[in-house]
Amino acid sequence: MNTIINHRIGTVIASVLITGSGLCFDNAVISGTSTTPNYQVVKKISLGGEGGWDYLTLDSAARRLYITRSTRVIVLNVDTGRVVGEIGDTPGVHGVAIARELNRGFTSNGKAATATIFDLKTLKVIGKVKTGSNPDAIVYDSVSQKVFTFNGLSNSVTVFDAKTTKVLGTIALGGKPEFAVADGLGRIDVNLEDKSEIVAINASNLKVEKDSPLKPCSEPTGIDIDKEHRRLFIGCRNQIMTVVDANTLSIKATLPIGKRTDAIAYDPVTRLAFSSNGEGSLTVVHEDSADKFSIVNNVVTEPGARTMALDLKTHKLYLATAKFQATSTPVPGQVRSRPSIIPGTFVILVLYDKQYH
Structure with a gap:
């Protein structure tokens, strides 16, 4: 992303x-x-700071929102709106996955091609695991207690044991993975952005069970x-x-x-x-x-x-x-550059509907 x-x-x-x-x-x-x-x-909620961002992950039980910000993960208490900590040294961080029963969290560090393991209570780093190139989405499967990183540049999935952190295998996808989700029954579904397909992975044997085109969907x-x-x-x-x-x-x-x-x-x-x-x-x-x-x-x-x-x-x-900074009119034939973020303007928007409260 x-x-x-x-x-x-x-x-x-x-x-x-x-x-x-x-x-x-x-x-x-x-x-x-x-x-x-x-x-x-x-x-x-104004958080300021510099750098882009990617996935947001909310641990509803612990009342914590994990916000990925380029080289670090900011942890926000959603009830107080205050920052309670940070997980540093996560170059190019994209996503966060939570394993509450193991008291562990995991980040996908795109620029470092690693996943960071951290303690959910203290936010202290426990270790790191080597992944494929540019891990983007990251998913924890509670059935198998495995972590899956979806590697955007190597078109693959790195799988490791959430407890031992041992790498268990690599799954070739044949396309660029984007978001993924665990179904609670031991299967992971992932979108292939460049092929407009969905792929179902068996978390037990680490094999692709099936895949299917998403037409008319483009770039899922x-x-x-x-x-x-x-x-x-x-x-x-x-x-x-x-x-x-x-x-x-x-x-x-x-x-x-x-x-x-x-x-x-x-x-x-x-x-x-x-x-x-x-x-x-x-x-x-x-x-x-x-x-x-x-x-x-x-x-x-x-x-x-x-x-x-x-x-x-x-x-x-x-x-x-x-x-964002205003962008100049693009020159014909040139690729339009993305606008730069104005430092100090990063915010979290909170939306709700009072009928559900």
Whole structure:
């Protein structure tokens, strides 16, 4: 994932028309609730500092939000809004995975081609593991107690034992991995960004069980899972959310979302799926049933707010963004450079809907 985003905001759609259905969902009402979901930015936590960012990981039980910032991980208490510590020496850090039963956390360090192991209580570093080139997403599977790093430049997965830190194997993917998710039954699903495919990995034998194209999805990024109904929610850069049957990898639905999506989150209590879009919007989708899905809201956030974490305890959402330097008009034939982050402007946006509290 890119650590710096284009800051130009696209048009935020207030109500979305599903092509071909003739139905407008701007006034949709979620079954079991009194009103349409109404997530809003209710707080901004200013953290400042320099550098880009990537994944956000929220440990709801410990009330901690892990924020990856270029060379370090900032740890925020979400109840107080205060920084409680840092994990340093993580060059090019992308993601964080949590193993609560082992009191361990893990980071993927893209520039160092390593994974850092740290103590969840003290945040002290326990050790490091060598991975493939540019580890991006990182996932802990509680069934096998293994850690999977998805290596963006070597198109592979490095797998190591979460307790012993011994490397158990490398899995070739044949494409560039992006976000991944553990299904709770011993399988890991990962998006291949460059091939627009999804791949299912058996965490026990470390083999690819199946793969499937995601067409019409292009450049899949974020992914999350409804474990009860076995549905995967996948964000695609061509402005659609693709819903996939986790058992068969067949596509069940596609829905329009905002521009420059990155993260996807699913809340099993509210049955809402969220897409955080770099244009400055949050698309909210309701799972009406295992095979029916409705867009119920598009929320204005801020330009650049494309990574996200969900608090399963409070149902709040946390998005990261910053202010950016204005960019000059690109010269024809030249690659447009990304805007620079203005130092000291990095913030965490807190969104919630009062009906879920």
